[in-house]
Amino acid sequence: MTRRAWILFATMSVIWGVPYLLIKVVMDAGLTPGFLVFGRTAIGALLLLPVALRRGVIRPALAHWRMVLAFAAIEIAVPWYLLNSAEERLSSSLVALLIAMVPLVGTVVAWRLGDRTVFSPVRLIGLAVGLGGVGAVVGLNLTAGGTPVWALGAVCVTCVGYAIAPMIADRKLSSVPSLGVVTVSLTAVALVYLPFAILQAPSHLPRWNVLGSIVALGVVCTATAFVCFFALIAEAGSVRATVITYVNPAVALLAGVAVLGEPVTGGIAIGFPLVLVGSYLATRATPSKSADATEAPIAPAPELTLSEGAGA
Secondary structure, three states: HHHHHHHHHHHHHHHHOOOOHHOOOOOOOOOHHHHHHHHHHHHHHHHHHHHHHHHHOHHHHOOOOOHHHHHHHHHHHHHHHHHHHHHHOHHHHHHHHHHHOHHHHHHHHHHOOOHHHOOOHHHHHHHHHHHHHHHHHHHHHHHHHHOHHHHHHHHHHHHHHHHHHHHHHHHOOOOOOOHHHHHHHHHHHHHHHHHHHOOOOOOOOOOHHHHHHHHHHHHHHHHHHHHHHHHHHHOOOOOHHHHHOOOHHHHHHHHHHHHOOOOOOOOHHHHHHHHHHHHHOOOOOOOOOOOOOOOOOOOOOHHHHHOOOOOO
């Protein structure tokens, strides 16, 4: 990867490692999953919409509205609701660890799209090791009791969405300004969740730490994060972009233990290293001379450089 890709990678690893802690704070305060989805997306959309309108990137995104809405549904609308719901019952560190299997799912999806390098011995070993780690995490936590199966399933569905959505952005929306795609996506999801937010609005003003968590989720972990993520996809490719999920769980685990006092269970201690090693091996580049659209870095399109000024 290029130096710029490494900088984006490091930034995204931290930015998308923190949300699990913030989501847990909001969910423990009694707010609903739908209300939080609206809060995140509405804040993000309000921040990006003036910039997107000034740069004239909304119209090109609307010209590809079907793919943009597909991206919005698979990356934001469904996964965020499921993730919020899961964190009502699961620890933030456990949820983040399960999200670490996104590269494994992405590798399988890439194979279905024609990437035959998945059958290389190293990558097959990586898939086996990673799935073994996921099995250890899920199995040991279920054995320990108190872990609802539906919540684990919700996180697994989220992983599928997180694996597929970057490929939609890479293959179908690479020629569309990323700022326009992100802004239209956030606006659409916010409008969908607006009725639920009105019906499920809290009866009293939440505490400062809850409000701060929602604002941080909207400003940093949504608006800023998506612009950086599209830039990372353009710089390193969709499969390598999802490899930030190697580091995200580590950040989330440390945050959950240090801030919320969450325990490091046996399933996490055994499965976490296996998932990380498996994900690394499963997405490792092969020495094959054949070009792989999902593996080779993509030259940044001029439209994607909008991320450089989005935070101004």
